[in-house]
Amino acid sequence: MKKIRVNLKSISLSLVFLMILQGCSVYHSKIATVDQAVQSNNKVKVETSSNNNYIFNELIKEGDVVYGIAKKNSATAKLLSENIVDINYGKKHVKILLSEEYYNQIHTKNQTLSTVLSIGVPLLGLVGVIIIGKKSVDVNTPGWGS
Numbered sequence: 001m002k003k004i005r006v007n008l009k010s011i012s013l014s015l016v017f018l019m020i021l022q023g024c025s026v027y028h029s030k031i032a033t034v035d036q037a038v039q040s041n042n043k044v045k046v047e048t049s050s051n052n053n054y055i056f057n058e059l060i061k062e063g064d065v066v067y068g069i070a071k072k073n074s075a076t077a078k079l080l081s082e083n084i085v086d087i088n089y090g091k092k093h094v095k096i097l098l099s100e101e102y103y104n105q106i107h108t109k110n111q112t113l114s115t116v117l118s119i120g121v122p123l124l125g126l127v128g129v130i131i132i133g134k135k136s137v138d139v140n141t142p143g144w145g146s
Contacts, residue, residue, distance in 0.1 A: 027043075031105050056076060072093060
């Protein structure tokens with residue numbers, strides 16, 4: 001029982017780390033054009049010339065005007081609230097008008113690497129937790145398995 005208590009802290013920290021990684025998104029380092037970002041229909045990270053980063057679920061283009069779609073309560077929606085043109089876009093999203101100064105650099109989401117990290121890292125962590133757990137349990141202790 002003492003061995004379990006000694007390793008309980010490391011097991012709980014590992015589980016917290018695994019839960020944090022579930023929501024990660026990885027973006028391509030290559031800069032995409034507005035048209036490429038619109039065609040990707042995927043999450044994008046937009047960097048402004050003043051080094052501000054905004055995350056959008058997608059970019060859409062209507063004529064020559066570019067809009068970013070973000071969740072209503074996201075940090076991006078709050079920071080760009082003065083540019084919101086449709087507050088109920090798709091019920092859970094807002095449509096934000098983007099002028100050219102807002103998209104100095106655009107990075108599209110790397111779907112493959114995001115999926116691998118969201119599944120692979122927690123899986124490896126879970127294996128590590130199981131290994132730590134097995135080492136901390138002494139099956140020869142009276143009362144175990146009998």
